[in-house]
Amino acid sequence: MMIKLGRNFATKNLVPGKSVYGESLAKRKGGEFRSWDPKRSKVAAAMMKGMKIPLKENQMVLYLGVATGTTASHLSDLLTKGMLFGVDFAPRVLREFILLSEVRRNLVPIMADASKPQKYRWLVPNVDFMFQDVAQPNQAQILVRNAKIFLNKGGHIFVAVKSRSIDVTKKPGDVFKVFKKEIKEAGFTILDEKRLEPFEKDHLALLLKWK
Amino acid sequence: MVQLVKTPLGFFVVALKNQVVEFQETMGNPKDVATNLDFEYKKWEEAMRAKAYDSEEDCFLDPMKITGLIGIPEEKFLQASREVGLAAAKIAIKEHIGKDYLVVQAVGALDDLTKAINLLANRAMEWYGLHYPEFKEEDMEKYISGLLKHKRGISMGLEIDDRDLNSIRDYAEGITLLIKRKKLIETYIDKLMSELSPNVKALAGANLGARLISRAGSLKRLARLPASTIQVFGAEKALFKHLQKGVPPPKHGIIFQHNAISTAPKHNRGKLARTLAAKLAIAAKIDYYSGDFRQSLVDDWNARIKEVKKNVKN
Numbered sequence: 001m002m003i004k005l006g007r008n009f010a011t012k013n014l015v016p017g018k019s020v021y022g023e024s025l026a027k028r029k030g031g032e033f034r035s036w037d038p039k040r041s042k043v044a045a046a047m048m049k050g051m052k053i054p055l056k057e058n059q060m061v062l063y064l065g066v067a068t069g070t071t072a073s074h075l076s077d078l079l080t081k082g083m084l085f086g087v088d089f090a091p092r093v094l095r096e097f098i099l100l101s102e103v104r105r106n107l108v109p110i111m112a113d114a115s116k117p118q119k120y121r122w123l124v125p126n127v128d129f130m131f132q133d134v135a136q137p138n139q140a141q142i143l144v145r146n147a148k149i150f151l152n153k154g155g156h157i158f159v160a161v162k163s164r165s166i167d168v169t170k171k172p173g174d175v176f177k178v179f180k181k182e183i184k185e186a187g188f189t190i191l192d193e194k195r196l197e198p199f200e201k202d203h204l205a206l207l208l209k210w211k
Numbered sequence: 212m213v214q215l216v217k218t219p220l221g222f223f224v225v226a227l228k229n230q231v232v233e234f235q236e237t238m239g240n241p242k243d244v245a246t247n248l249d250f251e252y253k254k255w256e257e258a259m260r261a262k263a264y265d266s267e268e269d270c271f272l273d274p275m276k277i278t279g280l281i282g283i284p285e286e287k288f289l290q291a292s293r294e295v296g297l298a299a300a301k302i303a304i305k306e307h308i309g310k311d312y313l314v315v316q317a318v319g320a321l322d323d324l325t326k327a328i329n330l331l332a333n334r335a336m337e338w339y340g341l342h343y344p345e346f347k348e349e350d351m352e353k354y355i356s357g358l359l360k361h362k363r364g365i366s367m368g369l370e371i372d373d374r375d376l377n378s379i380r381d382y383a384e385g386i387t388l389l390i391k392r393k394k395l396i397e398t399y400i401d402k403l404m405s406e407l408s409p410n411v412k413a414l415a416g417a418n419l420g421a422r423l424i425s426r427a428g429s430l431k432r433l434a435r436l437p438a439s440t441i442q443v444f445g446a447e448k449a450l451f452k453h454l455q456k457g458v459p460p461p462k463h464g465i466i467f468q469h470n471a472i473s474t475a476p477k478h479n480r481g482k483l484a485r486t487l488a489a490k491l492a493i494a495a496k497i498d499y500y501s502g503d504f505r506q507s508l509v510d511d512w513n514a515r516i517k518e519v520k521k522n523v524k525n
C-alpha cells in the first residue's frame with residue numbers, strides 16, 4: 001500500500017518499527033509508513049515527476065543493480081505477496097542487502113554480474129517486472145539479455161539511464177536518444193519517460209513494456 | 212536432446228516438451244545445499260557426458276516451472292530459492308571480502324623478513340669474513356648456506372677455534388630458519404593469489420601481483436584504478452618530480468620488475484609497461500567483480516610481447 005506523506009510518497013512498512021536508510025516513519029490509518037526519498041531512489045524521483053509504476057502486490061521482480069537495497073526496500077513493502085530477486089556484483093553493497101533480506105521475507109540477494117544471467121537463472125523464476133539501475137556503458141545490452149531470459153510477455157521494466165556513465169563526452173539528450181533507439185529495436189515499447197531533475201542530474205527514467 | 216537443470220530444490224534432467232527424465236533432490240540445510248551445489252552440478256555434467264547425453268551449454272529454463280512439473284508448489288520453490296539464495300550470497304561475500312587484506316599483510320611480512328635476513332646476513336658476512344675473507348657470494352641466502360657447509364680450512368683470515376666457529380654457525384642457523392619462513396610465505400601468497408586474483412596472477416606472477424594489490428591497499432581499490440596509475444605504481448617520487456618540475460613522466464614503476472619488461476631492450480620497456488598496465492587494470496576488475504579466469508588476457512599479453520620483439524628485429 002502506498003500513500004502520500006507530505007510531498008513524498010510513502011509505503012506501508014513490511015517490518016514495522018524499522019527504518020532502512022534513515023527515512024522517516026509515520027503512523028497513519030492502516031499502519032506505519034516509510035517515506036520514500038526521491039533524492040535517494042530513482043523510482044521515487046520518477047514517480048514524483050508523474051510516472052506511474054504498474055507494480056502489483058503478487059508479482060515476481062528482478063532488480064539489476066540493487067546495491068544496498070534503498071529502492072528495493074520500498075518495492076518489498078509493496079510486494080506483500082510477491083518476491084524480489086536483487087542482483088549486484090559489488091560485495092560491499094550487497095552485504096547490506098543481505099542483512100535487509102534476512103528481515104524481509106520477500107527479498108532474495110544474489111551476488112553476480114548482471115551481464116551473466118546464466119549464473120543466477122537457477123534461482124530466479126520468470127518475472128513480471130524488472131528494474132535496472134546499473135550505471136554501465138553496456139546497460140542496454142544487459143537489459144535486453146535479462147529481459148529475453150526472465151521477463152514474461154507483457155512484463156514491465158523500469159530503467160534508469162545516467163548519461164555520464166554511458167558517454168561523458170556526449171550531450172545527455174543525445175545519449176538518451178541512442179539508448180531509446182537501441183531499446184526499441186530490441187522489441188520494447190516505451191510507455192513513459194521522465195527526466196529526473198531536480199532529484200538527479202542528467203538521468204532519464206524509462207518505463208518499458210516487453211512485446 | 213535433454214537439458215540438465217539446476218534448481219535450489221534439486222537437479223533435473225529434462226527432455227523436449229518439458230518431460231522430466233530424472234530428478235535428484237538436494238539434501239541438507241540451505242547452507243549445505245549452497246556450498247555443494249557447484250560441485251554437485253559438475254558431477255551431474257560429467258555423468259551426463261558419460262551417458263552420452265546431448266546436453267546444452269547454458270540452461271535458461273525457468274526453474275520454478277521445472278519444479279512445478281513434478282508437482283512442487285510455487286511457494287515451496289520460492290521459499291527454497293530465498294533460503295538457498297541467502298546462503299549462497301553469504302558464502303560469495305565471505306569468499307570475496309578479506310582475502311585481499313591477507314595478501315597485503317603477507318606481502319608486508321615478506322618484506323620485513325627480507326629486510327631482517329639482509330641485516331642479519333650482513334653481520335654473518337662480516338663475522339665469518341674475519342676467518343674466511345676469500346669466500347664471497349653476492350646472494351645473501353647462498354652465502355649463509357655456503358657458510359654452513361664449509362669446513363674450517365687454510366685461509367689468509369684469522370685463525371679461529373671450534374668455539375668461535377660454532378657461535379658463527381649457530382647464528383647462521385637462525386638466519387636459515389628465517390629464509391625457510393620466507394619461502395613458506397611466498398608459497399602462501401602464491402596460493403592466495405590463485406584464489407583471490409587469478410587474472411592478475413596470470414599476468415604479473417604471484418609476487419608482483421600481490422605487490423600491486425598491496426600498493427593499492429586492496430583488490431577493490433586496484434580494480435578501480437586506471438591503467439595509467441598502475442603503470443607508475445612505486446614510481447611516485449619520479450611522478451611527483453614530473454608534475455612539479457616538468458621532467459619526463461616515469462614510464463613504469465614496480466611493474467618494471469616483470470620479467471618481460473626488465474629483460475626487454477630499453478626503448479621497448481615503455482610500450483610493454485603500458486600494455487601490461489592496461490591488461491592488469493582489466494584483470495583486477497574481473498578478479499574483484501566476477502572472479503572468472505579469462506585466458507584471452509594472458510594470450511593478448513603474450514602476443515604483444517612477441518609483436519614488440521619482432522618489430523625490434525626488423
Ligand SMILES: C[S@@+](CC[C@H](N)C(=O)[O-])C[C@H]1O[C@@H](n2cnc3c(N)ncnc32)[C@H](O)[C@@H]1O
Nearest residue numbers: 065066067070071088089090113114115133134
Ligand atoms: C546507482 S547504484 C544502484 C542504486 C539502487 N538501484 C538504489 O536505488 O538503491 C548502481 C549499482 O549497480 C551495480 N552494478 C553495476 N554494474 C553491474 C553489473 N554488471 N552487474 C551487477 N551489478 C552491477 C553497482 O555495483 C551499484 O551497486
